[in-house]
Amino acid sequence: MAAWLRRHRGLIPYLFLLPGGLWLIVFFVLPMLTMASVALQEGSLSSGYRLTFNFGIFPEVLTRWNEQFLRSLLYGLAVAVLTMAIGYPMAYTIAFRGGRYKTILLLLVIMPFFTSFIIRTISWKFILADQGFVLGTLKDIGLLDEGFRLLATPVAVISGITYNYLPFVVLPLYVALEKIDPRLIEAATDLYASRLQAFLRVTLPLSISGVFAGSLLSFIPAVGDYINAELLGGTRDTTMIGNVVQTLYLNNNDYPQASAISLILMLGLLAGVIAYTRILRGQELTA
Amino acid sequence: MPDPRDPNRIELAIARTLDPRRRLSRRLFLRDAGRGAVLAGGMLSLPAILAACGIGPGASGSGGASASALASGGAPVGGEPSGNLIFANWPLYIDQDEDTGESPTLQMFTEETGIEVDYQEAIQDNQEFFGTIQPALAEGQDTGWDIIVMTDWMLGKMAGLGYLEAIDVAASVPNFVANASDKYKNPSFDPNNAHSVPWQSGITGIAYNPALTGRDITSFADLLDPAFEGRIGMFSEVRDSLSLALLHNGVKPADATEDDVRAANDVLKEQAPLVRGYYGNEYAQELANGSLAVTMAWSGDVFQLQFDNPDLRFVVPEKGGILWIDNMAIPKGAQHPADALAMMDFVYRPEIAAQITEYVNYICPVPAAQDIIRQHAEDAETAEDRDYYSAVAESELVFPTDEMLANLYSYKVLSEEEEQLWNTLFQEVTQG
Numbered sequence: 001m002a003a004w005l006r007r008h009r010g011l012i013p014y015l016f017l018l019p020g021g022l023w024l025i026v027f028f029v030l031p032m033l034t035m036a037s038v039a040l041q042e043g044s045l046s047s048g049y050r051l052t053f054n055f056g057i058f059p060e061v062l063t064r065w066n067e068q069f070l071r072s073l074l075y076g077l078a079v080a081v082l083t084m085a086i087g088y089p090m091a092y093t094i095a096f097r098g099g100r101y102k103t104i105l106l107l108l109v110i111m112p113f114f115t116s117f118i119i120r121t122i123s124w125k126f127i128l129a130d131q132g133f134v135l136g137t138l139k140d141i142g143l144l145d146e147g148f149r150l151l152a153t154p155v156a157v158i159s160g161i162t163y164n165y166l167p168f169v170v171l172p173l174y175v176a177l178e179k180i181d182p183r184l185i186e187a188a189t190d191l192y193a194s195r196l197q198a199f200l201r202v203t204l205p206l207s208i209s210g211v212f213a214g215s216l217l218s219f220i221p222a223v224g225d226y227i228n229a230e231l232l233g234g235t236r237d238t239t240m241i242g243n244v245v246q247t248l249y250l251n252n253n254d255y256p257q258a259s260a261i262s263l264i265l266m267l268g269l270l271a272g273v274i275a276y277t278r279i280l281r282g283q284e285l286t287a
Numbered sequence: 288m289p290d291p292r293d294p295n296r297i298e299l300a301i302a303r304t305l306d307p308r309r310r311l312s313r314r315l316f317l318r319d320a321g322r323g324a325v326l327a328g329g330m331l332s333l334p335a336i337l338a339a340c341g342i343g344p345g346a347s348g349s350g351g352a353s354a355s356a357l358a359s360g361g362a363p364v365g366g367e368p369s370g371n372l373i374f375a376n377w378p379l380y381i382d383q384d385e386d387t388g389e390s391p392t393l394q395m396f397t398e399e400t401g402i403e404v405d406y407q408e409a410i411q412d413n414q415e416f417f418g419t420i421q422p423a424l425a426e427g428q429d430t431g432w433d434i435i436v437m438t439d440w441m442l443g444k445m446a447g448l449g450y451l452e453a454i455d456v457a458a459s460v461p462n463f464v465a466n467a468s469d470k471y472k473n474p475s476f477d478p479n480n481a482h483s484v485p486w487q488s489g490i491t492g493i494a495y496n497p498a499l500t501g502r503d504i505t506s507f508a509d510l511l512d513p514a515f516e517g518r519i520g521m522f523s524e525v526r527d528s529l530s531l532a533l534l535h536n537g538v539k540p541a542d543a544t545e546d547d548v549r550a551a552n553d554v555l556k557e558q559a560p561l562v563r564g565y566y567g568n569e570y571a572q573e574l575a576n577g578s579l580a581v582t583m584a585w586s587g588d589v590f591q592l593q594f595d596n597p598d599l600r601f602v603v604p605e606k607g608g609i610l611w612i613d614n615m616a617i618p619k620g621a622q623h624p625a626d627a628l629a630m631m632d633f634v635y636r637p638e639i640a641a642q643i644t645e646y647v648n649y650i651c652p653v654p655a656a657q658d659i660i661r662q663h664a665e666d667a668e669t670a671e672d673r674d675y676y677s678a679v680a681e682s683e684l685v686f687p688t689d690e691m692l693a694n695l696y697s698y699k700v701l702s703e704e705e706e707q708l709w710n711t712l713f714q715e716v717t718q719g
Contacts, residue, residue: 046703067719131577149517151578152563234564239718247718251525252710 032266039259049255057260065244065261072241072265075158076223082162083169083218084211091173091210092203096182109170117164121231124160125151128232157238160228165221169214176210177203212280220269241265363455364617364624372402372626374434375409375416377613380487382646392642396633402626413441420618424450429620433627436486439612440526443476443700451482452617452624459628460484462635470692471652474612475541476700483614484631487649490687490695491527491609494574494584494592494601504581506605507535511554516561520573520582523565525713526698527583527609528555534607540699545708552712565717574599587649590684601684603691610650610695645679650687657686 005012039057043049062069094105112120127134128150138144150156180203188198204211226242233239241261248258381390393404409432410416417437420430424445437445445451456463456479463484464472471485495504499518510519522528530540532551543551563579564570571588573579575596589601617627633639640653641660651657657680664676679685687695701709 044703044707129576129578147517149578152517234566235562236559236717236719244714244718247714252707252714254707254710 035259035263038255039263041256045253054256057256058264061257061260062264065241068239068241068244069265071239072223075154075161075225075240076219078158079161079165079222080215080219082158083166084215086162087166087169087173087214088211091170091177094170095174095177095180106171106174109167109174112167118227118231121160121164121227124156124163125231128156151232152235152238154233154238156232157229157240160232161222161225162218164225164228165218168217168221172213172217173207173210176207176213180206208280212277216273216276220273223269224265361453363453363459364621365455365459365628366625368400368402368625368629369623370402370626371405371623372433372630373405373407373431373623374627374630375407375432376434376436376486377410378408380408380436380613380647381406382643392634392639395639396630400626400629400633402629404630410436413438417441417445421450424448424619427620429622430618432618433621433623434615434630435618436613436615437483438698439474439476439614440698440700442483442614442616445616445618446477446482447700450619452619452621453481454483454617454628454631456480456484460632460635462632466635466637466640466653466655468652468654470610471612475697476612477614483616484635485652486613486615486634487643487647488610488612488652489649490586490601490603490684490691491522491531491611492584492586492601492603493581493608494589494599495581496574496577496579496596497598497600499577499580504600504602507531509581510583511558511561513561515580517563518578518580519558519562520570520579520584521555521558521562521565522570522583523567523717525709526701528565528716529709529713530609530696530698531583531604534604534609534696537606539607539696540609541697543699548709548712552716555713555716559716586684586687587647590648590682594678603687603694605694607694607696609698610692611698612652644685645676648679648685650685654686 037051038049040051040053040055041049042052042054090109094102094109098105126132129135130149130151131139135144135148135150139146139148150159184202184206185198188202189195193201223240224242226240226246229238229240229243230246245258245261248254248261382392383390390406393406397403416435420432420435423430442451454460463480467484471488473479477483493504493507493510495509497503500509500515509515510521529548529551532554533540533543533547535554536547536551538547538551563573566573566582568588570579570582570584571592574582574584575592584601586601589599592599615627615631617624621627634643635653637653637655638659640651641656641663644651644656645660645663660676660680664673664680667673667676683691699705
């Protein structure tokens with residue numbers, strides 16, 4: 001084996017790629033193709049499904065579910081902005097002011113992952129319950145109206161998703177910020193840049209790769225999320241596109257529609273990500 | 288066969304350990320298990336996705352068995368018991384000894400008949416379970432089960448597909464004929480009980496918290512009252528929600544035409560902005576914690592919730608509620624049909640029916656069980672047991688009054704097209 005490898009040295013990189021490549025083919029490419037095929041089929045559970053190349057399904061589901069598509073994108077944007085607004089100062093503080101507590105602080109950021117996110121989301125249900133210890137207390141001391149509620153509102157859904165994806169934003173931001181040589185910032189201030197200018201012209205551009213990774217890691221899963229919408233929302237006007245897919249698949253057995261929606265979502269996000277990359281390319285993405 | 292490490296079974300075991308006294312009802316338990324189902328959603332859908340990959344229905348692996356051998360011959364099953372019985376039922380749906388974990392009913396059955404019972408809590412969901420046995424049934428093969436317990440609408444569907452063995456209740460299940468309430472004989476979903484006898488049943492109606500509503504709730508119209516905005520609960524199960532709306536419009540679900548269903552759906556659409564959520568089993572928790580003032584509800588859950596909050600009330604809506612029935616049936620090609628018939632007959636002895644009802648708290652199809660449970664209350668050794676037994680015996684949720692029963696209707700057995708229509712319409716209500 002070793003001798004063989006020595007003779008075919010050029011193959012080694014491909015061998016390294018093999019496990020990951022196989023994994024992608026089996027668990028991503030094949031399901032993708034299946035999904036595309038299912039989207040173009042027509043039929044029912046009892047009579048079976050046949051491939052009829054029904055491309056009309058794409059405009060059909062877009063029109064039928066445009067409201068839910070749009071809502072998911074809006075929620076995703078809101079989550080990306082919120083996680084960035086909360087996560088950037090967090091990562092900044094840990095990276096530049098963390099000192100010897102850095103490791104502990106990072107551990108705290110990752111800590112929630114030690115519990116299933118379903119359990120954590122259900123906990124939010126208890127925390128935010130109408131008569132729970134937060135709202136109940138505020139109502140008792142008269143700060144909130146008796147009928148006020150957070151659960152089953154868009155606020156609860158967006159907060160829930162923001163909470164769940166915050167660590168995915170903090171970690172890449174931290175990695176990017178940690179790499180910045182503090183002397184660069186010192187140099188900027190020595191050259192009469194104000195602290196704000198130094199941040200805007202040195203720190204931020206140097207951390208843009210973290211912003212890029214973090215915003216994608218929150219936005220993409222947020223758009224497809226359905227657990228938060230189901231557990232913290234559950235009403236008609238908090239329905240996200242993921243809930244629609246779930247109902248179509250598991251309840252209505254309408255596989256073609258569900259597949260078509262998933263495909264549109266996936267390709268739409270892909271196009272969005274490519275555009276986003278182009279916009280940020282001007283910045284130093286490779287920093 | 289279930290994996291002993293199946294998360295549902297583990298949760299079940301935990302639920303039993305934590306709460307042996309309160310006899311967690313099936314639906315109440317599933318309230319929590321349902322959370323897991325959300326997580327497992329991806330996995331659950333896998334077979335469904337595979338099934339959708341252009342493969343015809345029922346085309347599972349070992350094709351080729353002659354379906355003719357089991358062609359829908361109408362001759363009822365019978366013969367000599369073989370000594371074995373494989374029984375699929377829902378979780379927490381039979382009596383269980385708190386110390387040994389064994390079911391006294393099954394032990395007595397084995398002692399008396401010599402038939403060994405392999406009892407498995409294999410059914411979590413009608414559709415899902417049907418999905419697991421449908422390929423075998425379509426091929427004319429044995430499903431591995433001798434008794435399955437299916438809710439009426441699914442039972443009607445299976446009978447229609449020729450997937451169930453015929454039963455002659457007069458000859459093979461005499462205790463059913465002698466002891467079952469008339470309400471359970473000759474049901475619309477299975478005329479003459481040609482394929483099934485009920486296991487337990489329950490009511491879909493309305494539950495409310497008088498402290499939060501401030502008034503008595505009597506009808507479905509109360510679920511449409513803007514005064515309760517944001518505190519109204521509905522079911523995500525299309526059959527339940529649409530059936531109650533149909534009854535509200537004065538239509539019996541079984542007679543509903545497409546126009547009726549559309550009209551009922553419009554009622555639900557108009558109601559949607561007032562609704563807090565469309566729930567599975569988790570509504571019970573929301574009712575208990577005060578998030579819901581008034582909600583659609585299943586009778587057995589409310590009976591259990593009342594132990595913690597005696598103020599909670601359950602009503603059959605004025606214009607009618609649903610009596611759903613879970614039924615025992617023998618799948619086509621079952622290996623031990625005579626043993627299955629023996630079990631069906633056995634649980635229709637009043638004392639056995641009483642024993643099961645004391646544990647599961649659903650509606651007992653045997654009226655005579657009520658007096659037996661009263662007797663158990665009188666004979667009880669501790670005050671706690673006495674209170675419990677008399678609560679069961681006197682509850683209208685376990686032994687509904689004739690007046691209640693007269694106002695209950697069955698689900699409609701839906702054709703595939705109807706099912707699609709109902710689902711599509713109702714999704715407009717729940718998801719826009």
